[in-house]
Amino acid sequence: MKSVPKLIGRCIRILLFSFILLVILNLVLFILEFTTQKGNGRPWIAAKETAAALCKIGGGYSLPEELSRELEADNVWAVFIDNDTGQVVWKTENLPDSVPMTYSISDIADLTRGYIDGYPTFTGEREDGLVVLGYPRDSFWKHMWPSWDYHLIKNLPFTLLKVLAMNGAAIFLIYMIANSTLLKSVKPITEGIQALSEGEPVHIREKGLLSELALNINRTSDVLQSQNDQLRKKETARANWIAGVSHDIRTPLSMVMGYAGQLQCDGRLTEDQRAKADVILKQSERMRNLINDLNLASKLEYNMQPVKSGPENAVAIVRQVVVDFMNMDIDDKYPIFWETPETLSVCWIQADRDLIKRAVSNLIQNSMNHNEGGCGIYVSVRQNGAKCEILVEDDGIGSSDEQIEKLNNTPHYMVCDENTAEQQHGLGLLIVKQIAASHRGEIIIGHSPRGGFAVKMILDVIYRMPLTLA
Template sequence: MKRLARTHMQNGLSVVASCIIGAAVILIVNVLIVAAVTLTFFLTGANDTGPTATEVSQALTKRGSTYTLSANMVRDLRKRNCWALLINKDGQLAWGLDVPDDVPTSYTPADVASFARWYLNDYPVSVWRHGEGLVVVGLPKNSVWKYSFTSSFAVLGGDILLIVALFFADLSVLVVLAWLFARRSWKRRDDARNEWVAAVSHDVRTPLAAVVTDASELLESPHLDNAERVRTKRIVTKSQETAALLADLNTANRLRYSMEPVDTCNVHLAAVARLVVASFLDEKTGDCELELAVAPAAEGVCIRGNEALLKRMLSNLIGNSIRHNPQGCHVTVSLDIRTGLLGLAFGQRCMLSVSDDGHGFGDVLLSTLKKKSSDELPEHGLGLVIVQRIATAHGGRASFANNEGCGCTCTVELPIAVRRT
């Protein structure tokens, strides 16, 4: 049914939204973790690899033919087991501090180009220019990972797109998995509810029918006095109301979970309205007056649906007005046609309304009826909820409102299938 599909669609969208929010939260948490780890490294000095070649170059001075490095810089280098050297413009070692024995003393331009980018004899090094040549600062072997990465903007843009695509791919997998788990949960819940309602209906129907039968037979007994007869009649009436309520509950459940057959044949709605109104008049309506008004344009209208459900819908509306106005009221059942857009035949709808001049709907009930469809059934007004679900099952909708002054009106809007000639 359309309302069931809308409800499941809303549940599905909720699952998707939850997955998107969850993925965003996970992404934010990951970014915060990376930022926190990076900040911790900087604050604790875990990423401190010692003085750089730039700092050593600035601290290295020349007096005459002698090079001097500041005492603080020497201390910092030795504290981290670093060494330093100066290569002059001729490629020869001009100065050094704690230079390992396996480090060469002369270099070609090719050597400089190689270790400036990678390693010098497996020592990770940094280089910086100096007025007398090139300063090299080395760290212990296997202490620092050094890698130079170069990429074109086209490849970098492709990598970014790949990361984004992977994120949405992971998100899609998360949504699909969540959807499958949710559908499985919904099915278990629906099956449990259907089994519970079916069991209750079966277990209660038989003893209730026995109560009605025995009370009806007792009502015909000539030995009852007036007081006992009134009480027995009340037992019959309340038992019948309970049976009707049980039937309403079962019908509402079946409509909610697409268990009721619909769209079976073309139903002449005007004929259905006359049959239902006639049945109420035959059974007496108490102090209530019942009137039927069928517009000429609606006489040949047929609705595609289930005739028994449409009768049930109209019976619930009329019965609601009569039952809640024991002091009497005027009930009007009308059937008309609403024209389509710009007065065209396309999009025409059949408008079935039941109006009375009684007490009207209570605020709580009216608020409940105007809410969107849900799995919960109200404590009161179950028959009107069934009206909503029958209308929805036939591709229409039901609206409820209190009249100005007094009374209330329910209007059921249904699509027209064919017109009888």
């Protein structure tokens, strides 16, 4: 089953795409989140700017008013510690009472990397002292011991890739385990659907996630098998009925034809009576031919007619049929013209000789049957590439475009309407179509350039045969 691997591959591709998309989305969100945060270098810059802007005036210090307003707006306090005494010699007005006013060297080292009473502090150096800015307690988090193992930093990209790969493998494993039951249920379902399309009986175990679907497929299979069995019984009954009726009619029909023939030749009867006997004989012959056609059509439809296929020369077969009809046309009412190119003497096809002769005979007889006033019949064989074309056309009354359309597109050629006296192109063309189909060929029905009816039978050309077989 090709569909199950395709389904598994599609699921895996969706999983990988989802995993990659998830990673990209997380990175984008991570970047967006951190771009909205305050830069961790900004407080240090502010401390250095404050230290640079602090001016000594007389016995004290002063900070420009603009910078003071910025610090106040951010709720930042500031102090300036003298190098010599360690005392706070300048401070802002918002300095909390808990902030010490005297600092030792160890205190300064501690506040430089950490906090004063929970306030994150940042320092700016001056020649005569140190400026310290204190930010609100919930504004920054300071890393107290900013040192990392060298090998950890060096191998960090590889470590991240390894963790990412392990996470992906874990997600894939969880996904496959979670879907294994579903995949096991899908395989028999797809096999069952394929078997249904081929007309085979199907029974799928009704368990698992798709048990309801399996139940419906089993029911569908039972319905289709029941319908197929009934159809086969009907077809068998139909074929047997046709064969039985054909057999039962032949015996009384033979008696009718025999007595009609005797009456036709009886000199004691009047001309009118012999003419009536002649009509009975001709109509009986027509009935016999119709019965034979019906029986043959039934056998071809149900593949009961054996096709004895072999290499045959289509030109020779069709020429023989034309000669037979020429010999039968005593009063030259239906002249037949052989229009096969003289250069084409051999056109090999794989065919049953008798069936091809029957098809060509039906086409010629069809032209005769539907042109009671007589017509010219034109027969030709042509080779068009890998195709052998057998064409039979006439210059008779022809058919309308609507009739031609029906003949080419309906599954049979019987016109069963109320006007049964005007039935057109019955079993004869149906048999021709069936014979062509049994030889993997086709027929095309259309108008003849001569104004009448035309039928082209197209068959495959086979390899060139040895000259000794021609």
